[in-house]
Amino acid sequence: MSNDSVQIDARKQRITALAIISVSSFVSAFMGSAFSVAAPVMTNPHSSQYVPGLDEAGMGWIITIYILATAMLQIPFGKIADNYGRKKIYLIGMMIFTSATLALGFMNSETTLVIFRFIQGSGAALVFATGMAILTSIFPQDKRGRAFGINIGSVYLGLTIGPSLGGVIVEHLGWRTVFFSVVPFGFIISLLLIFVLKGEWKNEKKEKIDYLGAVIYVITLFLLLYGFRSINTTYGFYLIGASILTLIIFIFWERRVEVPILELKLFKKNRFFTFANISAFLFYTATTSTALLLNYYLQDILLLSVSIAGSILIVRSIAQAILSPIGGRLSDKIEHRTITTIGVATGLLGLTLLAFVNQNTHISLVIFGLLFGGIGFGLFSSPNANSIMSSVPRKMYGMASALVGTMRTIGQSISLGFATLMFSVILGPKVSSTTMQFKSDFVNPLIPVNMSIAQHIPLLLQTIRIVFIVAVGMCVLALFASYLRGKVNFRNNNTTNQEEEINSN
Structure with missing residues (x-):
């Protein structure tokens, strides 16, 4: 041929x-x-x-x-x-x-x-x-x-x-x-x-599968993610605490086993891989709750209809869909760190704008905040995935690919869990709105039970601002993590060299 x-x-x-x-x-x-x-x-x-x-x-x-x-x-x-x-x-x-x-x-x-x-x-x-x-x-x-x-x-x-x-x-x-x-x-x-x-x-060459490590890992993820999904209840904290215990057991076991289910040495020896994953986790943690917070803001404070609120929120997804292919293509030509850091910085600008919303905010501020957030994610996601997959040897492609999705899911769960906790603590045990109901074990004695969330607009705004301010802080950390991954030209650093380097360590 x-x-x-x-x-x-x-x-x-x-x-x-x-x-x-x-x-x-x-x-x-x-x-x-x-x-x-x-x-x-x-x-x-x-x-x-x-x-x-x-x-x-x-x-x-x-x-x-x-x-x-x-x-x-x-x-x-x-x-x-x-x-x-x-x-x-x-x-x-x-x-x-x-x-x-x-x-x-x-x-x-x-x-x-x-x-x-x-x-x-x-x-x-x-x-x-x-x-x-x-x-x-x-x-x-x-x-x-x-x-x-x-x-x-x-x-x-x-x-x-x-x-x-x-x-x-x-x-x-x-x-x-x-x-x-x-x-x-x-x-x-x-x-x-x-x-x-x-x-x-x-x-x-097939490697032995660490089935016990896989079981401990599955238990740890279940406890952690379900704990954050239930963080507005007492047992949610028990589940998170239990996940920390099983995580310690998992790390101890993986360091002892010859062929671990998750190559922890990559995090220790491969700086590019480590900070690319950390920046993804932090960026997802910072941005995922945006839609939930703005749903409340648009419908319960600005009193917009569900359809209009949905039309506004879709701005971010449209920007992400358009910019992701562009960001990916740029990562083939430009240093990964440059593109991902610009993406996080743009997302940070969007979150900062949204942190200033109040009852008199013009809707254009929200739209620009969502637009910058979508552009930021579009520029970040593809190049960061390229960073992670390009920084591991060929034999670890499956593990690295799975880790990309896992970092996203953990970040999303923690982001939504924290927002849920803030709503529960500040607004009370049972609050209702046009968008969602929260049932919590945490009681704010200043809030009457079973009253509409729209009747507590100052506290609702306070909750939204607190979550956005924390999100801004997380995004700043993501910015540093993105930059700290370092400068690597993968076109001159093939997977064979990467594998030899990792194995030698």
Whole structure:
């Protein structure tokens, strides 16, 4: 076969892989955001789409269990994919995800919905853990950022379209159709993986899997994430405390085992890898609660309708979807640290603007705050993922890919958990609004129980400002972490040299 034919075949494989993984990312993001729109009708006994016995607490479990499954299982299966094949694990994950999604459309009870959402999340974990690893394996260093940018941009596109299109689907066709609409995509993607995408990407030499370490890791993530999801209750703090204990056990075990499930020595010896992950965790922690806070601000303080508030909040997702491919492409040409630090700085500007909102703030300030936040994330996400994946040896691509998703999920959970805690502590044990209800074990004696949150606008504004000020502080730390990763030219530092350096340490 001529060199030209080999190059054409390689290019075709790259395009096929990128299309498959990007469509998968779009579908999962779309389904999650579209399904969230269905919560009110599924829990309303007067709705024709009501699920018998399902209340807000049960709906919370249906949403939470998916997040827990995706977070807990990514690292273990990322490691398994490195051994047994990244495409193979991706295909298994897609088949599990698609089958569970189809089954969810027929479920009619809280218990079965929770069970199949966990199965669906487990399949998604296998997909998330291996998608970026496949792109890293198949794309050369100088084209990798563009591939990451397109893939991450497809996620934000799904998040942008999901609420509006999902609302139309739920209103006219029912919430089950949200699941059914995703199934054909999963089926087609599975066929493409089997018959079109050739090759397999795995380590030449299989390593022993640290199953005990994987179990301790899963328990730790469950306790931590569920603890932050329940942080407005007493047992939430107990769960977080227990997660710290199991984390210590996990670190102790991983340092003793010959082949750990998570390569902790990377954090110790690889400065670029360490600070890229830290900056991602801090940036997600700083920015994730923005939508929740502004939902309250726009609807309960400015008294805007749900549709208008949604139209304003979508500005950030649109900016992220547009800027992510651009940021990824820039990371192929410009030093990663430069792009990611500019991204965090732009996001910091957006958070700073939002920290000054009050009852008389012009809506343009909110829009600019969201716009800067979206631009910042668009410039940060793809180059930072490129940084992480480019800083590890080939045999660790699955683990690194899974870690990217895990840092995102942990940061998001802590961000929302802290915001929830502040609402609970400042506004009282049971407050209601047009957007959400909080039930807390923490009591503010100054706030009467069961009164509308809109009747306490000064305290609501105080809560929003406190959370935004803390977010600004976290974003400053993310800025320093992004810069401190150092300057590395990966085009002159191939994976073989990286692997030799890590192994020698």
